[in-house]
Amino acid sequence: MDLHPLAERLSSRAARYDASGDFPQEDFDDLREAGLLGLMTPRHLGGSGASFAEYTDVAIELGSGAGATALIFNMHASVTGALAQTPDELVRQFGGAESFFAFRDRVLKAAAEGALYAVAMSERGAGSRLSQVRTAYERTGSGFRVTGSKTFVSGAGHADAYLVAARDSGSEEPKISYFLVPAGPGVDVQQTWDSLGMRATGSHDLHLDVEVGEDALVGGIEGAALLLAQVMPQWLVASYAAVYVGVARSVLHHGVRHLTERGLHTLPMVRARLGRADVQVAAAELVVREAARRVTGDPGSPETNRWVWRAKLIAGDTAAQVAFSVLEAAGASATRRGHPLERLYRDARCGALQPATSDVCADWLGAAALGEDPDGQARW
Amino acid sequence: MDLHPLAERLSSRAARYDASGDFPQEDFDDLREAGLLGLMTPRHLGGSGASFAEYTDVAIELGSGAGATALIFNMHASVTGALAQTPDELVRQFGGAESFFAFRDRVLKAAAEGALYAVAMSERGAGSRLSQVRTAYERTGSGFRVTGSKTFVSGAGHADAYLVAARDSGSEEPKISYFLVPAGPGVDVQQTWDSLGMRATGSHDLHLDVEVGEDALVGGIEGAALLLAQVMPQWLVASYAAVYVGVARSVLHHGVRHLTERGLHTLPMVRARLGRADVQVAAAELVVREAARRVTGDPGSPETNRWVWRAKLIAGDTAAQVAFSVLEAAGASATRRGHPLERLYRDARCGALQPATSDVCADWLGAAALGEDPDGQARW
Amino acid sequence: MDLHPLAERLSSRAARYDASGDFPQEDFDDLREAGLLGLMTPRHLGGSGASFAEYTDVAIELGSGAGATALIFNMHASVTGALAQTPDELVRQFGGAESFFAFRDRVLKAAAEGALYAVAMSERGAGSRLSQVRTAYERTGSGFRVTGSKTFVSGAGHADAYLVAARDSGSEEPKISYFLVPAGPGVDVQQTWDSLGMRATGSHDLHLDVEVGEDALVGGIEGAALLLAQVMPQWLVASYAAVYVGVARSVLHHGVRHLTERGLHTLPMVRARLGRADVQVAAAELVVREAARRVTGDPGSPETNRWVWRAKLIAGDTAAQVAFSVLEAAGASATRRGHPLERLYRDARCGALQPATSDVCADWLGAAALGEDPDGQARW
Amino acid sequence: MDLHPLAERLSSRAARYDASGDFPQEDFDDLREAGLLGLMTPRHLGGSGASFAEYTDVAIELGSGAGATALIFNMHASVTGALAQTPDELVRQFGGAESFFAFRDRVLKAAAEGALYAVAMSERGAGSRLSQVRTAYERTGSGFRVTGSKTFVSGAGHADAYLVAARDSGSEEPKISYFLVPAGPGVDVQQTWDSLGMRATGSHDLHLDVEVGEDALVGGIEGAALLLAQVMPQWLVASYAAVYVGVARSVLHHGVRHLTERGLHTLPMVRARLGRADVQVAAAELVVREAARRVTGDPGSPETNRWVWRAKLIAGDTAAQVAFSVLEAAGASATRRGHPLERLYRDARCGALQPATSDVCADWLGAAALGEDPDGQARW
CATH class of the missing domain: 2.40.110.10 (Butyryl-CoA Dehydrogenase, subunit A, domain 2)
Known part of the structure; x- marks a missing residue:
């Protein structure tokens, strides 16, 4: 499914919902209509049965349209994705009730039918x-x-x-x-x-x-909550990451548009800022996709989890840094409320502050690099 | 005059004026009452006859209370300061009309009486x-x-x-x-x-x-406008700088308060962020004060002008960087509208974007370091 | 082929060759023996017929052992790789002599037999x-x-x-x-x-x-030289990149070893430095591998070339930055000559300075991001 | 005394002593002849009776000539300066022996006569x-x-x-x-x-x-050693700082020379790098001089000590960062051994690693900013 037109519609409404702070009802009408609330619901229950990697594709695209809408969607996907992807055996192994499975299926089916x-x-x-x-x-x-x-x-x-x-x-x-x-x-x-x-x-x-x-x-x-945080960190730690890659992409997109319109694109420092932002965003996207690929293929392994934490760190930091630098390239005229770069400067700062914060991620990754058990220390 | 109580009053209103976008009337009532509109007016015309260095003291203090109020004040001080400090001989040398002097005195006297x-x-x-x-x-x-x-x-x-x-x-x-x-x-x-x-x-x-x-x-x-921009760059380039030093100080102040209240001050990364922000702000303040001291003692000299451009660059960049880092240390709870750090994150980003932007300053300073005439290239 | 043991041998000699500045003869004896001089030579001429992606694997591994050896190898691979991978049709299209093909095959065959x-x-x-x-x-x-x-x-x-x-x-x-x-x-x-x-x-x-x-x-x-620089930028621009990813990896490896041995690994700032270096290196490696994958699958396309320039920029910058930060974490005892981190700090600084320098890459990428023809401006 | 000619002589020998690693005997012959070994010795014992601020002037100048020579000198100045400036009352208050005073005077007199x-x-x-x-x-x-x-x-x-x-x-x-x-x-x-x-x-x-x-x-x-570290941190923490300001200045000086000779000074990125380096060095120098001024006027006060730690942090970081950036601007030709920028890139990295390291300084300053007792935690 080409989500680009959908992202464009989200983008066209983003300034309005940002100004009012209202729930982006029209965006969710669109998502519902596109069947995206059932993205993580298995096919036999009426959904798309998406993998974490497929979720990531969707979240990047939505995030490039409207970060806030993508974050709400991320929470929905976390609930439905974690439910759909927790293996039955694991539930049974930890003494889960059989009745749970029917409940879970009802929940996932409802999502496919539009529940949020x-x-x-x-x-x-x-x-x-x-x-x-x-x-x-x-x-x-x-x-x-x-x-x-x-x-x-x-x-x-x-x-x-x-x-x-x-x-x-x-x-x-x-x-x-x-x-x-x-x-x-x-x-x-x-x-x-x-x-x-x-x-x-x-x-x-x-x-x-x-x-x-x-x-x-x-x-x-x-x-089971704390255990799940450690064995399936992707939904706690990295599902945000895709959203912020979308936000970072959007910074580039609107930066290029603004700079070209204003005729600032020939200034050497502007070009250098954009060039460096371009490679940062490209790198962050690769890391987030690599994490998603590994979560999909080898969920819960120590190496997969390292990628999950890397994804969170680099996505949050990159979005904030490129928004900071591209707004500086764009200049004072882009700080007017309603200008996409003005909103993105504020939106992009939030990723590194959402848990696990960048500083926590850096500590986790440092511990892992040092060969320690990074979950040995309580983090949740 | 101890301006700290005045800055505190400005600070207490800053969230409200930020939210409404209204002119900070109460702040200017206070400034007027404190005689600050006559700060640059010579004493014989009823003002304080302040030097650029004294202006800088005031602007830092006001900026630490409310950046926006300090910026409006800065514009007023630029007009009155440039009028008061342009030597009569220079006006005559360029063929200025004698009638100007009486007009100037009326303008400056009116400022001392409360004109803005x-x-x-x-x-x-x-x-x-x-x-x-x-x-x-x-x-x-x-x-x-x-x-x-x-x-x-x-x-x-x-x-x-x-x-x-x-x-x-x-x-x-x-x-x-x-x-x-x-x-x-x-x-x-x-x-x-x-x-x-x-x-x-x-x-x-x-x-x-x-x-x-x-x-x-x-x-x-x-x-005479272009010539003035080059011989008295302080009012065009560096008078903002003091305001942003005040803003940067305010970031430290509110960061310390928030972190202590939330019990986050024992986290090593938080301490490191604050420690590095502390030295950045201290350095920026010294540069801005050094520029002000030289403008006062040796206005218009090439060496003075280098300090003027340095002041603009470091103040704008420092405010934005410390706001970025301290907000990250403070975490999501400080991103609520009305929280001082939320406002400061937005206010602080503006300094580097005001003319001369940081990128322009860097080019000017690079040219000067290379022994070129940095004003040889048209910048205004 | 598992190149790790070979990289270990290179690593064990790196300090000695660094000190003397001598050609790493033993390293090349090893490379020759492992058949790596024929890496890019087609199989029918006795070589391995490697793709650019396979070259990248080898260069990262060699670079993690000894950067200098890997750089010499990179030059050899550039000559043999460019010869092997320039399509015959292209040569004919530009009026190339038929006699060239026999000459080329002799050259590539000689490489497979050990010529450098x-x-x-x-x-x-x-x-x-x-x-x-x-x-x-x-x-x-x-x-x-x-x-x-x-x-x-x-x-x-x-x-x-x-x-x-x-x-x-x-x-x-x-x-x-x-x-x-x-x-x-x-x-x-x-x-x-x-x-x-x-x-x-x-x-x-x-x-x-x-x-x-x-x-x-x-x-x-x-x-044909200038044309080739534009249509096959990978050998000019990005083949270094893999080497510097290897160098950056080596910084992490030796950093972890040193910090653990010295008992510094429990310091929060040390862990944060390592964690941030870890994600930087992981990201740079992904970008370099993505560029290599695209060069292999879709050589010369505008999108491939963007990845090629991104690879050069991020690899050079990342190696230098992580070496700078990890040496700081390691402390004064790691600055002794002969210590791997001391050498890596010097080696790692060179990547961004090799053509195309990072500043040139940033300009190229900025132009591309802005929708311009980044090769419209003469760069070679 | 104009120390510039002396610094020039040091500079002319720096490459040679760097290459051999020998003690810079000729430099110390010059320092001895100039009476600088008696810099901190009181006048009545034959010295110059310099203050910490005057020491700072000298150390910056020497450091701009040859960092290593200035560091050896710094150690000598620390010994003689601490001896000369510890108040007699303090020694007596802690039960010091009266015989110490005669010994101290002999030591300081010997320094004035050339002892190191x-x-x-x-x-x-x-x-x-x-x-x-x-x-x-x-x-x-x-x-x-x-x-x-x-x-x-x-x-x-x-x-x-x-x-x-x-x-x-x-x-x-x-x-x-x-x-x-x-x-x-x-x-x-x-x-x-x-x-x-x-x-x-x-x-x-x-x-x-x-x-x-x-x-x-x-x-x-x-x-008394630990107590002294806390009440007179300047000789332990900040006397290095002046040397690294000199080193940072030297980076600018040789950067400008190299870039002009090579005709690279017209490149926008080169100018931006120099401009940003210029303001960083100017700011670091002001912080170091402010610390020195306060040590001289108000030694040992909490506010003075904050400046002492700021000086150490900013001087070490600035030297390393500007050497990193200016070498990148200068390009590969400046990495030849014997080129001043090559040496400075290595010299400049050492400041942040000397105790107290930059990371330790950041923690100390963070604690102080938070209103804690930064010496409450054992740091020596």
């Missing part, structure tokens, strides 16, 4: 440190009661269900589990998101005081 | 290239008629008069002159400013179709 | 600008007389023949042709090479006053 | 961590016996006496004292120095097994 999922992991104070999560759950007769507050929930208020990380309130040790909590009463959005960049993600706060059924426990397994 | 002046130099297409100015003037019986449009006029709509660069419409060669045009009919503001950063400068467009008297011609000299 | 070729292109004053070459040739009864002086001839004195760029002394317009000039009388080496890095390349001066036969004219075509 | 002193602080394994020193001393009837090995002793074999840090072998807690040990039997130089840069410092190993008199204990105080 979001992730509610971060909390104020704890950030994205899963082990520090204070949102709690306790068993009830018919399932679980989940209570607490989340932040940075992209797409909040527009998702059909939320993947919620919560701790067992009855356990001394941190036992962190995932629940898929449907939108509805007891799941309240507080509009807190008003941000430098990626404004249309609507990453508001979510307050939970809700009962869910037995099968809302993902995998039917308690305490 | 702005600069209308840049034009769409020409940028800040004085030699490319298309706003035209022609002699009338009683003075001049000035016609054209300006852009990036900080404080537009709130100034009592504007320093306007215009070309003699009857001359084949570019003869660029300065006029001090009072606000009023024929001087219309078009609200075009809605910018990434420094939003409260209200640097709107100005449309001119107005008659002014004989003595509005600054210096009573036609064609 | 070098490149004599650069000249003092002209650098690598082919169009500025002053070495001249004129027709004699039986062939050509070639007269002039070359510099930066890696492997000088140890090659069996030299690819020499020379201009037609009888032509007004620059008509630059290539000759393959056998070592022997009239081809004199002047030992001028005593360099910061890559010391064992022995890139001495070559003085030519020699007669060669008709078939020494490469392709049997006069005036 | 060196510093023997670092040890293999411990680096410059004073608290880790293993060289031991014990009381004998008539004084002390000092036993152990030192490394990085600049000027070893050519100094008249060495300032040696040693620990009390009888004490459980680390009690580190300084001794001034005369050259002679029991003080043996092992020629280990063969380094990337600053080759002529001859910073060889020193093996000590020697008895010294009572008054060789500096200050007549045991256990």
Whole structure:
């Protein structure tokens, strides 16, 4: 599928959604119509059964159109992708309930039919440190009661269900589990998101005081969240990366257009800035695609995971750096609100700050290069 | 005078004016009350008779409170400072009219009494290239008629008069002159400013179709604008610099506060980022103060002018770089609109893009280092 | 073929050849024995018939052992690779002599049997600008007389023949042709090479006053040199790149070893430096391999050529930057002569300075990004 | 005194001493003749009674001539300067012996008469961590016996006496004292120095097994070494800084010369590199001079010490960065051994690696910026 026309449509609306901070409803109408909400849903459930590498293609393209829309989509793909790609054996090996499989299939089928999922992991104070999560759950007769507050929930208020990380309130040790909590009463959005960049993600706060059924426990397994973060880091660490490669590409695209229109393209320093930005973006894209290729072919191996962390680091840093440099080449006239480079300068700064931050990635990669176990140190 | 309390008041309002983009009226009420509009006015005319070095002290302090307010003030100081500090002999040497001196004194006295002046130099297409100015003037019986449009006029709509660069419409060669045009009919503001950063400068467009008297011609000299740019580059090139040193200082200040509050200050990478930012800011401040000291003691000399261009380059680059790095240290929670670091990340990017841009400064300084005449090439 | 053991042998001798500046005779004995001098020779002539991508694999591996040895090998591979891979049709299309094909096959067969070729292109004053070459040739009864002086001839004195760029002394317009000039009388080496890095390349001066036969004219075509530079930039621009990726890898390898031995690997800044170096090297390697893959599959296309220039830029810059940073992490004890990181710091600085320099690459890539013809401007 | 002619003489010999690694005897003959060995000796003892600021002037000038010579001189100035500038009251307050004062005056008088002193602080394994020193001393009837090995002793074999840090072998807690040990039997130089840069410092190993008199204990105080490092950090941390500012200046000087001679000075990227290097060097010099001014006027205050650490960080980083960039501008022809830029590229890399390394300085400065006690953590 040629996604370029779709990306163009996203791009044409990006300034408006950035200004208002509204949920990009028209973009998601388009995504839904293009069948992209079912991208990760297996074919036998009505989806496209995409691999992580195919997800990456899509996310780069969407990110080059509108970073915020691509980030919301990334969260949806993370939920559906992780569900679709966790091997049944692994679920069984960790004692997962058989009933989970039917639940999972319903969830994935719904996605193929247009349902949108979001992730509610971060909390104020704890950030994205899963082990520090204070949102709690306790068993009830018919399932679980989940209570607490989340932040940075992209797409909040527009998702059909939320993947919620919560701790067992009855356990001394941190036992962190995932629940898929449907939108509805007891799941309240507080509009807190008003941000430098990626404004249309609507990453508001979510307050939970809700009962869910037995099968809302993902995998039917308690305490699996931290383990999953380590064995499938791609959805936590690197799925953002593709979005920021798209953003970085968009910087180049709009930079070239602006500079040519303004007749600045003959200035030697402008050309040098663009040339260096070009190779940075090309390199970041290769790293992100290499990570995606390896996740697809050899998921969870130590070497694959190194590429996953490399992808996160280079994509976030590259987007921010090229936006910084190309805006400088473009000059003051490109700092007007509504100009694509103005928005991209703000959007692009966000990647390195999303978990795992670039500084955390650098430490992880340094440890791996030194032959240590980079996950030996608690990072989530 | 201890300006720190004043800077604190500016700082407390900065988020509000940034959000609305309104002219910072309360800040200017404070500045007026503190007598700062007369900073450059000689003492015998009721002002403080400040040197460029003293201006620099003030601008750094104001910039650390609110960059946009400091930039508007900088334009006012440029007009009053250049008027006050151009030696009478120089005016006479170039054939200036004697009547100019009385006019100048009235202008400076009015500043001491609270009048605010702005600069209308840049034009769409020409940028800040004085030699490319298309706003035209022609002699009338009683003075001049000035016609054209300006852009990036900080404080537009709130100034009592504007320093306007215009070309003699009857001359084949570019003869660029300065006029001090009072606000009023024929001087219309078009609200075009809605910018990434420094939003409260209200640097709107100005449309001119107005008659002014004989003595509005600054210096009573036609064609002096380009020459002045070269012999007194400080007001064109380096007076911004002090503002951006203030902005950079403010980044450190708010970075330390945020990191301490969030308990992030013990992270080694955070400390390293702050330590490196600290020395960058300290170095930029020394360069800007050295330039100011030399402008004060030895204005216009080749060595002084090198320091002026160095000041512009290092201040703009440093502000942008430390804002970039400290925001990364601070993390996603500091990207919320209204957070000082969010605003500073946007404000700080603007310095290197204001003329002379950092790339232009680097070329000028390279030429000077190579023993060439860096003004041999037309830069304005 | 697993080249790792060979690279280890090169590595074990690198300090010695670096210290003496001698031609790495033992390394080339090993290369010859491993059949690598015939790497680019077609199989039917006794070689390995390697593609550019396969060359790249070999060059990275050799470069990780000893950069200087790999650079000499690169020159040999450039001569044999360009000869082997120039399509016969192209030669005929440009009016090449049929006799050339037999000559070419003899040359390539000799390589497979152990002959070593070098490149004599650069000249003092002209650098690598082919169009500025002053070495001249004129027709004699039986062939050509070639007269002039070359510099930066890696492997000088140890090659069996030299690819020499020379201009037609009888032509007004620059008509630059290539000759393959056998070592022997009239081809004199002047030992001028005593360099910061890559010391064992022995890139001495070559003085030519020699007669060669008709078939020494490469392709049997006069005036083809500049054209070739544009249609096959890989051998001029990017074949170095693989060597510097090897050098950069070696920096990581020796950095990890040193830091672990010294117990410095637990320092957070050390880990961060290594982590960032790791991703830079991984990215550069991907870019160089992508360029090689495209040269192999789609040689000479505009998109392939962009990757070729990207490869040169990122490989040279990355090697220099990681050597700079990792040496800083390693500390003063790694600056002792004989320490691998000390040599690598010097070797790694050379890549960006070899033609096309990084600044030239940035300009070429900027032009390409802007949609211009980057070869529209004379670069050779 | 105009030191420029002296710096020129040093510069003219620098390539030769760099190549041989010999002690720069002729340079020190010149320094001795110019009375510079008595620079820090008070006037009433026959010296110049220079302040730290005056030392800085001299060290910058010498460093611009020959970095290695300036570093040896720096060590001599550290010994004599610290002796001359430690207030008598402080010595008495810590229980120093009265006999020390006569000894100190003899030492300083000897310097004014041409004696050269060196510093023997670092040890293999411990680096410059004073608290880790293993060289031991014990009381004998008539004084002390000092036993152990030192490394990085600049000027070893050519100094008249060495300032040696040693620990009390009888004490459980680390009690580190300084001794001034005369050259002679029991003080043996092992020629280990063969380094990337600053080759002529001859910073060889020193093996000590020697008895010294009572008054060789500096200050007549045991256990004062660590305290001194904190209250007078300038001689440990920042006296190098001036040397590297000189080196950085020299990079600019030789860069301009080379680029002009080669006709490369018209290339835009070359000019931009020089322009940016120019402002970096100017800024570093201002920071180093500001630190020196404050050490002179307000020694030991927290604010002064911040400037001392800033000076070390910026001087080391700036020298290395401008050498890296200017060599790239200069191109391959400047990498020939014997070319000033070739040597400077190696010399300039050493500053950030000398203790306190740039990474340590960044941490110290980050802690100070955060309002912590940066010396609260053991750094020596």
